[in-house]
Amino acid sequence: MSLRSRLLFLLPVSLCLSCDDGSISQPEAASTEAARVQEPIDEREPAAELPESISPEPAPESAADFYASAVEHFVDGQFKQSVADFDRYVELNPGAERRLWERGISQYYAGMYDAGAKQFALYQSYDDxxxxxxxxxxxxxxxxxxxGIEKARAELLPIENDxxxxxxxxxxxxxxxxxxxxVIAAAREGDPNPTTLAGRMFYADLYLGIYxxxxxxTEAAKKHIRAAAAADPSQLPISGYMHDVAVVHERLFEEKK
Structure with a gap:
């Protein structure tokens, strides 16, 4: 989520007053300036109206606001802020916690591995x-x-029929x-139409890359992640959120160059 800057518009104030003959009366200017400085300033009012296009973004308030902010921070690569927003979302909507896999993904990218593992274990109680x-x-x-990877494999959550x-x-x-x-052979099995095949290959590439x-x-990872990120979620039967994950992951690869 990008932060918008406030712009302060300063209106020029003349320190001099014109006389009838066009000359400058310095004493009057000084007294006028002194009077201006002594006038009380109402700090509740802005010095100038901010254009609507650059008005400050309001802070999140509702659970839905925090969810939207968390997603936006994730897409922008601000993973810890994304987690913080998801945490606040859960505080306001505790019933959503066990199905909040999105928070687990943000925790993974934020390096909060234990918390992420617990979130995904909790989600298993929602969808096994x-x-x-x-x-x-x-x-x-x-x-x-x-x-470590060996224990992770040994304790892989049981899945029967996705x-x-x-x-x-x-x-x-x-x-x-x-x-x-x-994995690739399974994606191609049954002679699927091009759209169906592309959707299957998105998930194949995403998880082959991550694995x-x-x-x-690393080289195989980059190849598959790039292929997944190149998919068009508007044209395929895939999750837009998981496509965002692919794009974020590809960007992290690019930043490591």
Whole structure:
């Protein structure tokens, strides 16, 4: 979320008064200036009206405001502020906490791995057939120096039947029972139409990229993440939020150059 700057418009004030003959009367100017300085100033009123286009953004107030602010901060790469906004959202709307996977993703990118893992574990009580939730908990645990990738794999949340193709193959990849080729083959299976295939390949690329990064294959990670970020969410059956994740992840790769 970008912050808008306030502009202060200063109106020029003449320190001199004109006489009838056009000359300048300095004493009158001085007394007038003294009187002007001594006048009380009402500091409640701005010196000038701010143009509407640059008016300051109001601080979030409602739960919905904090959610929107959290999402915007995430997209802008301000991950800790995003987490803070999600936390405030939960304070105002505690019933939403267990389904708030978005906060877990912000926590992951903010380096708050333990908190992220707990958020995804909590989400499992809301939806226990979401491979993406299991994957993001894995990623948080794998990044946590007190846990590591082997324990993350051993404690991968159980998923029985995520019907989205190729998510169950993605799940097996993170379990260590499938390859990237298996995921891509599953995405292409059944001769899907171009739009359906592109949607499947978005998820395949996103999670192949994230898995490659977690297992140390940076070049493969960049290739797949770039492919996912290049997808057009307005034309495909994919989550706009997860596309934002791909774009954010690609930007982080670029910033590391």
């Amino acid at each position: 057939n979401d491979v993406e939730n299991a994957v993001w908990r894995f990623l948080c645990m794998a990044r946590d120096p007190d846990v 019907t989205r193709i190729p998510m169950m193959q993605v799940y097996e990849l993170f379990r260590g029972n499938a390859t990237s080729e298996d 490659a990064e977690a297992t140390g294959d």
